[in-house]
Amino acid sequence: MTPAPALHLKTAILIVIMVSVAPLGDMFLGKGMKQIGPMPDWDPTGLFGFFFRTFTSETIWLGISLLLAFFVAYLLVLSWADYSYVLPASSISTLVVALLARFVLHESVRPLRWAGVAMICLGVFVVGHTHPRTTEH
Amino acid sequence: MLTAAVLYFLIVVPGTCGEMCMSHTMKAVGEVKDFRPHSVARSIGRAMKLPSFWVGISMMAAGFFALLGMLSIAKVSFVFPATALSYAVGTLGGRLFLGERVTPQRWAGVFLVCVGVVLVALGKG
Numbered sequence: 001m002t003p004a005p006a007l008h009l010k011t012a013i014l015i016v017i018m019v020s021v022a023p024l025g026d027m028f029l030g031k032g033m034k035q036i037g038p039m040p041d042w043d044p045t046g047l048f049g050f051f052f053r054t055f056t057s058e059t060i061w062l063g064i065s066l067l068l069a070f071f072v073a074y075l076l077v078l079s080w081a082d083y084s085y086v087l088p089a090s091s092i093s094t095l096v097v098a099l100l101a102r103f104v105l106h107e108s109v110r111p112l113r114w115a116g117v118a119m120i121c122l123g124v125f126v127v128g129h130t131h132p133r134t135t136e137h
Numbered sequence: 138m139l140t141a142a143v144l145y146f147l148i149v150v151p152g153t154c155g156e157m158c159m160s161h162t163m164k165a166v167g168e169v170k171d172f173r174p175h176s177v178a179r180s181i182g183r184a185m186k187l188p189s190f191w192v193g194i195s196m197m198a199a200g201f202f203a204l205l206g207m208l209s210i211a212k213v214s215f216v217f218p219a220t221a222l223s224y225a226v227g228t229l230g231g232r233l234f235l236g237e238r239v240t241p242q243r244w245a246g247v248f249l250v251c252v253g254v255v256l257v258a259l260g261k262g
Contacts, residue, residue, distance in 0.1 A: 030216075033208040041140070054205060075159065075181060080168040083160035084231030084239050088224045088246055107212050109260075116256030123224075123249030126242060134238035135164070 004131075007080065011132045014077040015089050018070050023096035025066030027104060032059035081132040088127040094120050144207045149223045152200025157230045158193030164235075165189070224250045 036053045040046030054060055077086055098117045101107045166183050169176070184190045207216050228247045231237040 029205065030208050033205060036209065039140075039206045039209045050209075072177065072181070075163055075184065076169050076172075076177065078160045078163040079166055079180065082231060082237045083157055083235055084228040084237045084243060086160075087156065087227040087231075088243075088250055091224055091250060101212065111260070113257050113260030116253040116260055119253030119256055120250050121253075123246040123251075123253060125246070126249060127246030130240055130243045130246075134240075135236055 007132060011077060011081050011085075014073045015086070015092075017073045018077070018090050019093040019096060021066050021073070022070040022090070023093045023100055025063045025070060026093075026097050027100045028059050028063030028066065030101070031105065032057045032063060035059065082134055085127065085130060085132045088124055091120055092124045141207065141210060144203045144210075145220075147203030148200050148207060148220050149226060151196040152203070152220075153223045153226045153230060155193045155196030155198075155200060156227060157234060158189045158196065160231070160235060162187050162189045162193060222251065222254050 033054070036050070036057060039050055074086070074090075095117055098109060098114070102109045162184050165187060166180055169180050171177075204216070204220075225247050228239055228243065232239045
């Protein structure tokens with residue numbers, strides 16, 4: 001079994017990669033979907049056209065590529081760390097997403113929503129101080 | 138409103154169950170200790186031979202398509218924080234289905250995340 005300090009270090013490195021790459025991917029997805037327009041109601045023809053436009057968008061593919069990199073890091077960290085540790089710890093990316101939305105996409109973000117994001121980050125901080133692995137494999 | 142509620146459900150429930158399947162799969166593969174590209178590819182290849190990987194991918198795909206739909210009708214800064222409810226669902230799932238020991242401190246962190254979710258939702262209007 002990997003010693004605790006080494007386990008913490010490699011868990012932290014992979015989570016940093018995850019929270020760096022995922023928000024950028026999310027931002028490109030958000031930008032791409034806004035370019036495509038609102039999803040139609042549950043009409044099959046409208047839905048087909050909607051998904052066709054989605055998957056022929058370069059912006060969407062850039063977002064998907066970044067999220068694929070996130071997914072590989074996510075799988076690797078889950079090979080040793082608890083799901084109930086990785087999931088909340090990676091939610092620190094919520095802050096990065098809100099910052100990107102405000103300063104890159106120029107969306108308005110109300111103070112109450114910022115308070116919510118801050119609370120989520122505090123929760124992540126508390127979870128981050130627990131041991132990443134509580135099960136034996 | 139109904140569309141948003143259905144999409145939100147699809148993001149949180151199948152999305153989280155799919156991630157739990159992935160966690161179960163990767164624990165079965167074993168701890169990755171060698172991070173050279175071919176070793177990483179070999180580990181992921183081993184995971185892809187397990188049925189739980191494909192069950193997880195299918196459920197995560199349902200959550201992903203719902204996320205795309207939600208992004209087309211709501212702002213990025215609302216959609217992603219609001220999906221934080223999946224952290225509470227995921228922690229409960231980790232405790233109940235994956236046998237993880239969730240300490241009071243970890244639950245406290247999850248509670249703070251849930252409070253954050255409520256604040257984000259209130260901040261939408």
